[in-house]
Amino acid sequence: MTARTDTQSAGWREWLTTDTPQSRAQARLGRAWAGWTAFRRNRLAVAGLLIVLALVVVAALAPVLAPHHPYAQDLNNRLMPPSAVHWLGTDAFGRDILSRLIHGARLTLMIVTLVAATAPLAGLVIGTVAGYFGGWVDTVLMRITDIALAFPKLILALAFVAALGPGIENAVIAIAITSWPPYARIARAETLTVRRADFISAARLQGASSLRIILGHIMPLCVASLIVRTTLDMAGVILTAAGLGFLGLGAQPPLPEWGAMIASGRQYVLEQWWVAAMPGLAIFIVSLGFNLLGDGLRDVLDPKGD
Amino acid sequence: MPTLKRGLTLLVTVAATLLGLLLVTFLIGRVVPIDPVLSALGDRANAESYAQMRTQLGLDLPLWQQFLRYVGDVLQGDLGTSVLTSRPVLEDVLRVFPATLELATVAVVLGALLGVPAGVFAATHRGRWPDHAIRLLGLIGHSVPIFWLGLMALLLFYAKLDWAPGPGRVDVFYEGMVDPVTGIVTVDALLAGETEIFWNAVQHLVLPSAILGLYSVAYIARMTRGFMLDQLRQEYITTARVKGLSETRVVWRHALGNIAVPLITVIALSYASLLEGSVLTETVFAWPGLGLYITNSLLSADMNAVLGGTLVVGAVFIALNLLSDLLYRLLDPRAR
Numbered sequence: 001m002t003a004r005t006d007t008q009s010a011g012w013r014e015w016l017t018t019d020t021p022q023s024r025a026q027a028r029l030g031r032a033w034a035g036w037t038a039f040r041r042n043r044l045a046v047a048g049l050l051i052v053l054a055l056v057v058v059a060a061l062a063p064v065l066a067p068h069h070p071y072a073q074d075l076n077n078r079l080m081p082p083s084a085v086h087w088l089g090t091d092a093f094g095r096d097i098l099s100r101l102i103h104g105a106r107l108t109l110m111i112v113t114l115v116a117a118t119a120p121l122a123g124l125v126i127g128t129v130a131g132y133f134g135g136w137v138d139t140v141l142m143r144i145t146d147i148a149l150a151f152p153k154l155i156l157a158l159a160f161v162a163a164l165g166p167g168i169e170n171a172v173i174a175i176a177i178t179s180w181p182p183y184a185r186i187a188r189a190e191t192l193t194v195r196r197a198d199f200i201s202a203a204r205l206q207g208a209s210s211l212r213i214i215l216g217h218i219m220p221l222c223v224a225s226l227i228v229r230t231t232l233d234m235a236g237v238i239l240t241a242a243g244l245g246f247l248g249l250g251a252q253p254p255l256p257e258w259g260a261m262i263a264s265g266r267q268y269v270l271e272q273w274w275v276a277a278m279p280g281l282a283i284f285i286v287s288l289g290f291n292l293l294g295d296g297l298r299d300v301l302d303p304k305g306d
Numbered sequence: 307m308p309t310l311k312r313g314l315t316l317l318v319t320v321a322a323t324l325l326g327l328l329l330v331t332f333l334i335g336r337v338v339p340i341d342p343v344l345s346a347l348g349d350r351a352n353a354e355s356y357a358q359m360r361t362q363l364g365l366d367l368p369l370w371q372q373f374l375r376y377v378g379d380v381l382q383g384d385l386g387t388s389v390l391t392s393r394p395v396l397e398d399v400l401r402v403f404p405a406t407l408e409l410a411t412v413a414v415v416l417g418a419l420l421g422v423p424a425g426v427f428a429a430t431h432r433g434r435w436p437d438h439a440i441r442l443l444g445l446i447g448h449s450v451p452i453f454w455l456g457l458m459a460l461l462l463f464y465a466k467l468d469w470a471p472g473p474g475r476v477d478v479f480y481e482g483m484v485d486p487v488t489g490i491v492t493v494d495a496l497l498a499g500e501t502e503i504f505w506n507a508v509q510h511l512v513l514p515s516a517i518l519g520l521y522s523v524a525y526i527a528r529m530t531r532g533f534m535l536d537q538l539r540q541e542y543i544t545t546a547r548v549k550g551l552s553e554t555r556v557v558w559r560h561a562l563g564n565i566a567v568p569l570i571t572v573i574a575l576s577y578a579s580l581l582e583g584s585v586l587t588e589t590v591f592a593w594p595g596l597g598l599y600i601t602n603s604l605l606s607a608d609m610n611a612v613l614g615g616t617l618v619v620g621a622v623f624i625a626l627n628l629l630s631d632l633l634y635r636l637l638d639p640r641a642r
Contacts, residue, residue: 159331162607247604
């Protein structure tokens with residue numbers, strides 16, 4: 001039995017690591033496997049991956065995992081220290097902090113996903129178009145990018161939220177609006193390195209339209225460095241969103257957003273420290289996870305970065 | 307005339323960037339769901355005075371004319387009046403800015419004093435445990451929510467250990483005892499010869515500036531490491547070693563001397579980001595600077611103050627970016 005699994009896995013490994021892949025799928029899987037083996041050797045990066053996966057699992061299973069309802073108040077048990085019933089203690093309304101943190105993971109994941117789905121995409125489109133067409137298109141787009149790059153991000157995000165009104169959606173919009181320029185720069189740089197390549201000329205001579213070349217040939221080549229940068233930025237996004245929540249501009253009570261939870265625990269911090277300490281710890285662990293993961297991914301996907 | 311041409315290009319870039327910033331603050335001011343006429347007149351204005359005020363504020367003009375008017379006002383130093391303090395915003399901003407400057411300056415000095423040696427040490431121990439430890443510490447520094455760290459530091463060093471004073475710039479009974487000449491309490495206390503107040507202010511600075519500075523340590527250390535590794539690969543380093551110079555001299559004199567210019571750029575850039583990043587630190591430590599001013603105005607929907615403060619931070623941010631660029635060109639012969 002054991003012997004058979006061994007030969008089977010050896011067969012798989014050989015199929016994945018062969019120098020002469022028989023199909024496109026095999027080549028792709030082989031490259032992914034090579035990346036994974038390199039990534040696996042970086043223990044910190046694997047820890048980061050596990051933290052991020054844990055965030056996803058906790059967010060998905062929040063109602064199952066949370067021992068109490070996140071909004072259930074119990075005024076007889078307010079500000080209770082960590083105990084067997086309330087592992088991380090209770091807040092000023094007697095709500096279970098652990099349960100609120102578990103449900104708050106959903107908000108964090110939502111913010112991260114929304115920003116990651118918008119800002120890098122906008123940057124990718126702007127950067128590839130500018131790099132591919134060159135000339136005045138490039139000049140105009142990159143001037144705008146440079147100007148936006150020189151703005152103070154956090155303060156502008158604050159001003160945007162102040163204008164749009166507090167709330168988690170507006171916080172996401174403000175963060176996305178202020179964070180696209182670096183992605184445009186990266187995408188343009190990657191585009192410039194490939195746009196004179198022979199395979200692009202070949203595609204053009206076969207009659208492929210600019211749209212087709214950008215979408216089908218250039219954008220896929222920019223994705224690796226954009227993923228690395230996005231992952232590294234996600235820690236910053238989490239911290240900014242938490243900062244907005246802390247200032248009362250992000251998610252509004254009673255939503256269990258981690259930054260807002262710290263703000264509500266602030267007035268008790270000298271006596272009932274756990275109310276503010278626990279959500280901060282959660283923010284720290286999750287953003288450390290993204291930082292470790294991004295750092296490891298950079299080594300695997302973008303060796304030039306070091 | 308390449309220098310002149312480059313100078314002109316730089317000037318145009320800066321002007322365009324500032325104009326872009328003005329456009330953004332202008333547009334933010336337009337999308338606010340607060341009616342500027344009503345906030346100037348009060349809710350009970352009748353239709354006639356409403357229309358009059360509207361014309362007076364220029365709100366009946368096309369958008370681009372309103373923008374030109376706005377740019378003209380800002381260039382004359384008119385950032386509007388704060389609803390909260392009923393003083394001109396510029397006056398308010400100038401009053402609170404020195405506090406932010408003081409905090410960010412001490413923070414960036416701390417950041418450079420820790421970050422540069424850490425980066426050099428990481429580079430000379432590349433791939434070994436000090437390198438990994440410094441890299442991990444950097445990642446940790448970039449993962450901690452700064453406002454939370456501030457609260458926890460107050461809890462530990464102020465409430466539990468009593469090593470540091472509480473929030474604020476000086477103890478309550480020293481408040482307002484020195485004349486604000488520069489607005490920087492430590493400097494003002496020295497000017498007034500009040501050494502006791504000076505030391506009190508220094509003690510109040512330690513915690514917030516250390517926490518703010520922590521954020522720049524990671525960045526400065528990482529950049530130093532990168533620059534240093536580039537230098538240590540070069541042949542002149544081998545020559546210096548072969549000549550018999552001590553390793554300390556090779557690393558700290560020869561190599562570090564050659565990366566001084568890009569390092570200054572990096573430090574100037576982190577200075578800019580610390581000025582901006584002080585918003586959250588100031589809120590936690592009740593530090594009466596620009597960040598606290600902006601957040602207090604935000605919470606009372608005082609848009610003139612928010613946008614005026616944003617504009618000033620933005621302008622300083624852009625100026626520091628420009629300064630680091632200029633320094634680089636001036637000091638590095640290769641960039642000339």
